[in-house]
Amino acid sequence: MTTRMLGAPVLRTEDPRLLRGEGRYLDDLGQGAYEVAIVRSPHAHARVLDIDVTGALDVDGVVAVYTYEDLPPRLRERLPVLIPHPALTAARTQHVLAAGEVNHVGEAVAMVVARDRYLAEDAANRIHVAYEPLPAVVGHERAASGQLLVHDDIPGNLAATLTQEIGDAPGRIAAAPNRLTFRLDIDRSASTPMETRGVHARWDADDQRLRVHSSTQTPTSVRAVVASYLELPLAQVECVAPDIGGGFGVKIVHPWPEELLVPWAARLLGHEVKFTEDRREHFISANHERGQVQFIDVGFDDDGRILGLDVRLLHDHGAYIPYGLIVPIITSTQLLGPYRITDYRVRFDSLYTNTVPVSPYRGAGRPQGCFAMERTMDRIARHLGLDRTLVRERNLIRPDEMPYDFGLTFQDGRPYAYDSGDFPASLAKLRELADWDGFPARRAAAEAAGRLLGIGMAAYVEGTGVGPYEGGHVQVETTGKVKVATGLSTQGQGHRTAFAQVVADALGVPFEDVEVVTGDTRRFAYAVGTFASRAAVMSGNAIHLAALKVREKALRIASEALEVDVEDLELVDGHVRVVGSPATSIPLGVLATMSNPLRYAFDASARIATQFASPGTTDRPPVAAGESPGLEGTDFYSPLRSTFANGMHAVEVEVDPETSDVRILRYSVVHDCGTLINPMIVEGQIMGGVAQGVGGALYEEMAYDEHGQLLNASFMDFLMPYASEVPAVAVDHLETPSPLNPLGIKGAGEAGVIPGSAALASAIEDAVGVGIDAMPLSPSRLHALRVAADHR
Amino acid sequence: MKPPPFAYHAPRSVEEALTLLAALDGAKVLAGGQSLVPLLNMRLAEPAALIDIGRIPGLDVLEVADGHVRIGAGVTHERLRRDDAVAAVQPLLRRALDLVAHPVIRNRGTTVGSVVHADPAAEMPAVVALLGGTLEVASVRGRRSIEAADLVRGPLESDVAPDELALELRVPVAAPGTGSAFVELSRRHGDYALAGVATEVAVDGGRIVGARATFIGVGTGTAVLDLSPAVAGRDAADLDVVDVAAAVAGFVEPQDDVHADAAYRRHLAGVLAGRAVRAAAADALARAGAGVR
Structure with a gap:
């Protein structure tokens, strides 16, 4: 028997190539391309009075300089609001180049095309833009006050306000024996992938086709939007996502101004053009996330059961809102986590500020929601003097309540209903993995040595695998090798390995014989993209279904050739063979040849196939109605609704009593993403997520000053944690398969990051005995909190 | 984050370097480049010329002699950090260098370069100020020694003149007791x-x-x-x-x-x-x- 691949910790087939430096990232392409530099606004808010480009034109090697005035009409339109929503009543997006006004530092104002990036930057520095600075709106409070406006015609800086409600939260809270109200703050962070944004375009005058390479999480949509804004037939545009050095959400946004400007210039100039964003640009012109102020009002009984929860969110979405309300909607719903809360009201205001726009970054609003819920649980425990795990335990949804429908609407517009999970079992596993019950002894021993320890935990539920669909194409070539394509892109997830595992099982072929291509519209034209922890669920199942079609066809052809019933055939080691008579078999490659009636015998496979040519079938055409040549299949997977993964983290910290420096001693994760395709890849995803969670909790913030200048726009001052700051992670899995899809899988991509801030706040608070209401928490801030508490 | 245009010189002798420094306006000495190159890439510094001293023989001296550790201008942080003879007589150098950035930076960055750069956040200028010693510098005008106490004038400003090249740092060995x-x-x-x-x-x-x-x-x-x-x-x-x-x-x-x-x-x-x-x-x-x- 072929070994079952699903669930095996197979080494990633991607890695040897990437580790040898043979990856081809965006900037590796187009070595002869003209390069682009963008003139960006130094002001957070200003009117653009005049742009004088004459100095730039004198720079040797400059090919062209473009401002808004140079653009064709279609490119003068604002960028699209990708995801409209009825509540989004005042949506505003940017122009590809500023049209008279800039609204954040870093907004694109002019574009230089030159022989190389050095010259392009030289020229960009010689473009003089006359600005009339306007007051900047920075921070939730200033935005909410509405005294100063980001956009003159949007009062209150309010893009949207949305309330979701189940039961009677205010009534239950008012009647509850216990009530707490408090405020929480979470600062901004950002995806900051190792590879920044980039786009390369080539207009092929012979083929009359535009080929766009973009470091994107959604090549099919980039293709469509480029065709639309450049007014080209879709058939003349192709888009490929090459190797991508991380996305984490920021590359799902499209089109970036450069994604339209570069293809437009390439076609206009008849020459390859490339834009590779540099790190400073990335900080000020690629989107951020997180950033929320939360007001919590909770009522609960004397056992710690939540009776009513009322939450108000101020969500700072920056200068524009191209990605709609996805982030605050996710916060609003996913805030509830694994808890049975029947009376809930959540309201958010999505506010404009003169800062970089906000769109999903790994976790996409969930870390904020988890922070709100888990800080609430800790406060309830503290108020009642109960163990923090006990309070959570009492509020958990039980497995026999699954599927659990809250009665809310999720980000995909579908019911917010959990399909599977065993939260009490997860909590029991976590307590064991983290040795929660042994902590008091550890703390006492440390205290005796003058050391300060604390432990904390946080739980989350993550909606994954949002629709509407993904597709897969599986083809057995006449060599017996299997070629697989899916439209979504890959940013390091190991799709080529995981999807090959799925196909190897479905077709009974060796894993090594399966090759997967992602993110190339020439190979698969319909796709949504790689975000929202959806690739394994969506493309994994679509590829599985496509492979089953191929399997069915292979068995059918073999059945005719061998004159054996399909039920008596099996697919093993790349052959269809007769059960119980393994000597009677046909290689899949031969079946592929047989599937195509045109088979000149130019290879061994074709010569063998002729032995099985159907004898004298003159009563039907070579390709029967409804049939197609080739041993291949395409299928799509489209779920009714999202599937919900879940997990819990516990973290143990040591706080230096004198310096307030925090060290992580132990980090434990219990994770349930249903059926595991490749546990090693899932654990890698979790560890990467934990690293970003630690970053958001202790290190990363966007330090805007009151004028909207980002003070830490470099990796020297934006403190993404190094390997030296990220703890070893102990992972335990629980597998409660999703009933919603054939493979039973749930997404795993974002999980690790979600509870980081909540768990670390819990642990630090436990160590120092001072309430933690805001993240990230630097030693300086923790010191100030402790000093203030001492003086109280 | 690409540097503006600059002329690049790679002299093969100290004399050649000093002549270039005297002749060229706005020239900067390039040693390990771990501070200067980021400044160039961010266009915070726009020197007309870089004088790369990496090909000058004789700047790589590292020895303990006459009660001092002699550290040539070409000696990287990492080479100094790993030198057991140096660590035995003046352990503070290694202790500080353990905290200087990361191996990839220490493998290129030079200790003399760091001292001349005079970053108030950097470890090595503080070490030299504490331990004392001298910096030997040269120009076409001649050679001189700068005492440690006079070396740093302010943030990012050392006593080394624009036409001078730092040749060697001499740090006293630790005194008994x-x-x-x-x-x-x-x-x-x-x-x-x-x-x-x-x-x-x-x-x-x-x-x-x-x-x-x-x-x-x-x-x-x-x-x-x-x-x-x-x-x-x-x-x-x-x-x-x-x-x-x-x-x-x-x-x-x-x-x-x-x-x-x-x-x-x-x-x-x-x-x-x-x-x-x-x-x-x-x-x-x-x-x-x-x-x-």
């Missing part, structure tokens, strides 16, 4: 410290007879704080409680920035100075016990 320590707190491993302190403590007969400190990241430049009034006469083996915080708090002049506020930095400098004094005293006792005189 002394111990040293470098203690800092950085947000991430290898980052510039929120605050840091280099300390040398002299011990005689088991009692502290002198203690001095320099700081990084707290606005003191390369000024030396004499901590002797706070700790002289104390038993070097019994320093569980060291109260230097008041002396340090009155000395440092930290500022708020995105990483920490001034109050925290002032507090931190006091805490770290206490730890450094304890560690340096223990070092002095250990070296005495090991027969290092």
